[in-house]
Amino acid sequence: MSAQKKRNFQIEAFKHRVVVDPKYAEKTWMILEHAIKEIYNHNASGLSFEELYRNAYNMVLHKFGEKLYSGLVTTMTYHLKEISKSIEAAQGELFLEELNRKWAEHNKALQMIRDILMYMDRTFIPSTHKTPVHELGLNLWRDVVIHSSKTQSRLLDTLLELVLRERSGDVINRGLMRNIIKMLMDLGSSVYQEDFEKHFLEVSADFYRCESQEFIESCDCGNYLKKAERRLNEEMERVSHYLDAKSEAKITSVVEKEMIESHMNRLVHMESSGLVNMLVDDKYEDLGRMYNLFRRVQNGLVIVRDVMTAYIRDTGKHLVTDPERLRDPVDFVQRLLDMKDKYDKIISLAFNNDKTFQNALNSSFEFFINLNARSPEFISLFVDDKLRKGLRGVSEEDVEVVLDKVMMLFRYLQEKDVFEKYYKQHLAKRLLSGKTVSDDAERSLILKLKTECGYQFTSKLEGMFTDMKTSQDTMHGFYTTVGPQLGDSPTLTVQVLTTGSWPTQPSITCNLPAEIMGVCEKFKSYYLGTHTGRRLSWQTNMGTADLKTTFGKGQKHELNVSTYQMCVLMLFNNADRLTYKEIEQATEIPATDLKRCLQSLACVKGKNVLRKEPMSKDIVEDDAFFFNDKFTSKFFKVKIGTVVAQRESEPENLETRQRVEEDRKPQIEAAIVRIMKSRRVLDHNNIVAEVTKQLQARFLPNPVVIKKRIESLIEREFLERDKTDRKLYRYLA
C-alpha cells in the first residue's frame, strides 16, 4: 500500500492478433436468421431477446454489419414472399381479411426484429445511409406483398367494389376498410395516392357522373338537390370513417363537380321546379339547399344570383308598366313593398343574408322603380293615404315601420325632386283640410327625409307646419280683438301661407258672397294692421266651408263643401233657378273648375244638393240648376268637398313634369358654376360626371341638358371655351 512507486496503469493493446472465428459471422447470422423465422412463425415466445440483441450487436461490432443487413433483407423478403402467396390464395371475401391479418402480424414481427437489430439500426445503418429496419420492412411489404402482380390490382378492385356496394346501400365492414386503408397510408402517402386514392377519385367521378345524369332526367330540382346533398354528406362521412382526412376535399370536389357544377344551368332553369318556381312559391328549404350546394362550386352563386336578378327585374318591370296596376297608386306601392318583403325574407331565410344578393335585390328595385316616371308621384300618394287614414289607430312603432319602408322605396328613386314636388302638394292639402291622422307621424317622416337628403330638402316643408301653427295664433288674436264687432257674421278660419314654402298655385278669380267678403275684409285689415309690408291674396281654390242648410221638408243638414261650391250654393239663397251662364257670371269662376264644381253638386248620387235640367252628366251653357228640395241623406253632416289628393290626369302630369324640368335648369347651372369655380379649367366629360355626382341625391341630369346649360353659361360669359384645346372649358371670374 505504499504509494511510493507511482505506477501508471496502462492497458496495452493485445500483442497478438485476436483471431475471430471466420465462421463466427456465419454462425451468428444463422442464429438470427432462425430467430426471424421463428418470429414469422409465431414462435417468438421461445426466443431470448437479450441473446439475440447481443448477437446482432456483436456482428455489427465486428464489422459484419453488411452481412447482417443483407441477410435481413434476404430473409425478410423470403418470408414476405410466402405471406404474399397465402394472401393471393385467399378466396373472395377472405382476401382482405387475410391481408389485414398478415399485415398486423408483419408489423408485430417487424417491431421485434427492429428491437433485436436496434444497434445496427442506430449505428451501421445511418453511417452507411441504408434504409432503417422499420422502413425497410414497410418497403419490402409494399414491394413484395402489395405490389405483387396478383395482389395489386385485386386489392384495388376489392376496395373499389366495397365502396360501390356501400354507395348502393349495402353495409360493409368499415373497420376492415379502415385498417387496409391505414396500411396503405402507412406505406407512404404516394402509395395511398397511387394505389388507391387516384383510382378511387376516378371511379367516383364516373359513378357520380352516371348517377347525376340519371337523377337529372328523373327528378325535379328540389329532389335532385336533396339527393346531391345526401351524397355529399355520405362521402364526407365515408372519409371520416375509413379514408385519409386529406381525401375529403378531393372527393367532395368530385361530387360537387359531377353533381352540381355539370348540371348547374339545367337545375336552375328546370321547368316547373327550377329557381324561379322556388322563388315564386317561397320554397325556403329548397332555396337554402340550393344556396349551400351552389356556393361550393365556382360561379355557382353567380348563376343563382343572376337568374334571381333577371326574374326580379322582369317581374318588377311588369308590375310598374301594367296599366291595370297604375290605376290605383296606393295598391301599386303596396305591391312594391310586398315584393320587397318577400325577397328580403328569402334572402334572410334561405340565402344566409348574403350581401351580394342584397345588393342584387336593391339594384333590381332601383332599376324597375325608375322605369315608371310616375313612381315618385305614386309613392307620395301612398304616404298621403297612410297619413290620412291608413295609419289611424296604429301603434307608434308600427307607424315607424311603415314610414321606414316608404323611405326605403324613396331611396331607390332617381328623381327625388319630383317626389318632393308631389309630397309638398299632398302635404299642403292634408294640412289645409286638417286631414292628417297624426302630426307626430308627419314630423317623423319629414325628419327621416331630412336625415336622408339634408336640410334643404325639408326646410320648406317645415315652413308649412310653422305657418299652420302661426295661423292658429293669428286666428286667436283676431277673434279676441275683432270678435265682438263681428256679430252674426259667418265664422272664419284663416290659414296664412308664406308664399315660398307652399306649392305655387295660380290665383284664380272667384267672387265671394257678400257676407263672406265682409268678414274677410275685417280679417285682412286686422292682419295687415299687425304685419305691415305684407300682401295677402285669397286662395279660393284651397278653401272649405260648412253650410247649415234647410231643405224642402225642413230637414236640416250641414254641408261640408269647397269654397267654389259655397259660392255657387249661396246664390240659391236669392234664386230658385239659375242657368250655367248666370252662375258663371255671378261667381266668375273659370269654366273647367266651375263645371267640375257643378258636377259634384248635381250629378253625384247621394250628394246632389242641386238638381240639373237636363239630367246629363256633362255641363253645357244652357243647363239650368235648381236647389234640390228633395235632397235626403242619413247623415247630418254631408261631405261634398273635393280637396283630396288624387293621381294627376295626363295633362296635369305633363305640366308638373315641365315645371320640374324648369326647376332643374338653375340647379344644373349652379352645379356647373360651383365646379368650374373650384377647378378653373375642366374638360367636358369631367364636368358632366361631376355635375351628375353632385346632383344625384336629387335627380339624374340628362347629359344633353347639361351641355345646353353649359352653352347658356358660355353665352352669358360665365364660361368660355379654351382657345387651343377644344375639350376644355374655362371659368371666367
Add this chain to the structure above:
Amino acid sequence: MASCRVRSSSIGKLTIIILNCSAIKAASKELERIDNVFYTYANGTSGLIDPEGIERLCSDMEVDHTDVRVLMLAWKMKAEKQGYFTLEEWRVGLKALRADSLSKLKKALPELEKEVRRPSNFVDFYSYAFRYCLTEEKQKSIDIESICQLLHIVLGSQYQAQVDSFVEYLKTQNDYKVINMDQWMGFYRFCDEISYPDLNNYDPELAWPLILDNFVEWVREKQS
C-alpha cells in the same frame, strides 16, 4: 417744325397726326385724297357713309353690295356698325390698303380677299362677320334667316356643301330660333376639321356645341 394740320370730322373726333417734315406733306396729301373719296359717298347731314352711300360705292366699284368683299372691306376698316362707315374707319381701311382713289380701292380688292382668306386672318374675319351683324346694344344672337345669308356670304365659296346642308338643317329644325357666337364659331371649326360628307372624325365626346351634335345626327339620318 412744319405745321400739323388738325382735321376734325363733323362728329367731333379730333385726330392729331405727328410725322416728320416731308412725310407729313405726302401723307397729308394722301389723307386729303382719302377724305375726298369719303365725302363723295358720305351723307351730308350725318357725316357718315350710310347704307345708301355704300350701295353707291359698291355700284361704282362694280361689286354687288352683298358681295363678301364688302364685308372684307368693313373688316379692314374695323367698322363697328353694319351699314355705316365713319371717316375714321374709312381712313384706317384705305390707308391700310394704300388706296387713295376709287380705282385704287377697286384694284385693292383681290389682294384684300387673298389677305382675308389666309388662315391666320380668316378666323378673325369670320368672328368679325358675326359681331358686325349685331345691331342692338345687348344683342348676343342673330336670327336664323340672317345667319343663313351670312353663312352663304362668308363660307359659301369655301365650304359650299357644308353650308348648304347646314342652312337646310337650320331652316327645317325647331329647337333654335337664333344662333349665338359660340355656335357660329363652332360651325367654322366644324367645316375646318370635320371630313365631309362622311363625318367620320366627328367625336360627340368632344365639346361641340349641341346644335352641331343635332346637325350631325340629322345629316346621318338623311344619309341612311
